[in-house]
Amino acid sequence: xxxxxxxxxxxxxxxxxxxxxxxxxxxxxxxxxxxxxxxxxxxxxxxxxxxxxxxxxxxxxxxxxxxxxxxxxxxxxxxxxxxxxxxxxxxxxxxxxxxxxxxxxxxxxxxxxxxx
Amino acid sequence: xxxxxxxxxxxxxxxxxxxxxxxxxxxxxxxxxxxxxxxxxxxxxxxxxxxxxxxxxxxxxxxxxxxxxxxxxxxxxxxxxxxxxxxxxxxxxxxxxxxxxxxxxxxxxxxxx
Numbered sequence: 001x002x003x004x005x006x007x008x009x010x011x012x013x014x015x016x017x018x019x020x021x022x023x024x025x026x027x028x029x030x031x032x033x034x035x036x037x038x039x040x041x042x043x044x045x046x047x048x049x050x051x052x053x054x055x056x057x058x059x060x061x062x063x064x065x066x067x068x069x070x071x072x073x074x075x076x077x078x079x080x081x082x083x084x085x086x087x088x089x090x091x092x093x094x095x096x097x098x099x100x101x102x103x104x105x106x107x108x109x110x111x112x113x114x115x116x
Numbered sequence: 117x118x119x120x121x122x123x124x125x126x127x128x129x130x131x132x133x134x135x136x137x138x139x140x141x142x143x144x145x146x147x148x149x150x151x152x153x154x155x156x157x158x159x160x161x162x163x164x165x166x167x168x169x170x171x172x173x174x175x176x177x178x179x180x181x182x183x184x185x186x187x188x189x190x191x192x193x194x195x196x197x198x199x200x201x202x203x204x205x206x207x208x209x210x211x212x213x214x215x216x217x218x219x220x221x222x223x224x225x226x227x228x229x
Binding site for chain 1: 152157159160161219
């Protein structure tokens with residue numbers, strides 16, 4: 001149980017392109033989803049928290065106009081990197097959790113984004 | 117106060133040995149402490165977790181030891197196997213509106229055959 005699917009697993013595109021990454025909870029309803037960015041050999045950096053039906057909350061220093069997050073349903077959240085630049089190249093990982101005390105976050109397998 | 121400090125940065129253990137990774141925190145409001153295992157190119161997978169009202173939790177070869185007064189917790193991997201070679205992250209979370217996880221810096225474990 002508690003499977004989170006992330007798609008695509010890898011994307012390569014040119015500078016200026018907008019890229020959409022999907023995060024789905026397959027066997028549970030996720031009231032909250034999180035988006036992380038991870039640089040090589042580094043820890044996960046939280047970018048934003050999204051709750052179903054409301055606007056995402058972005059961490060300090062994360063450009064909300066660059067990284068658009070939509071959490072339209074209890075099983076789907078999307079991250080759109082707008083006008084992607086080479087410095088946006090990274091490993092993006094989503095997680096999902098249900099509401100409740102000490103409910104764990106379950107992670108997707110990440111998306112490797114490479115901007116040429 | 118939001119940081120979770122993790123050590124060591126890397127660890128080499130012989131097959132069959134015990135791997136020990138340590139974490140420390142400052143914020144006493146944290147009330148949930150999970151450990152995640154991450155293989156290259158994959159997302160983190162929840163390994164084991166503990167709440168501060170428990171001093172130890174064991175699941176198979178994996179044990180969390182928790183010292184509330186010292187604000188420290190550790191992961192012990194017994195009978196370490198080459199398949200355990202991965203990066204391990206401790207984390208801490210406190211309840212509230214966001215339930216955000218604060219991750220440690222990670223430990224790269226290599227188990228030699």
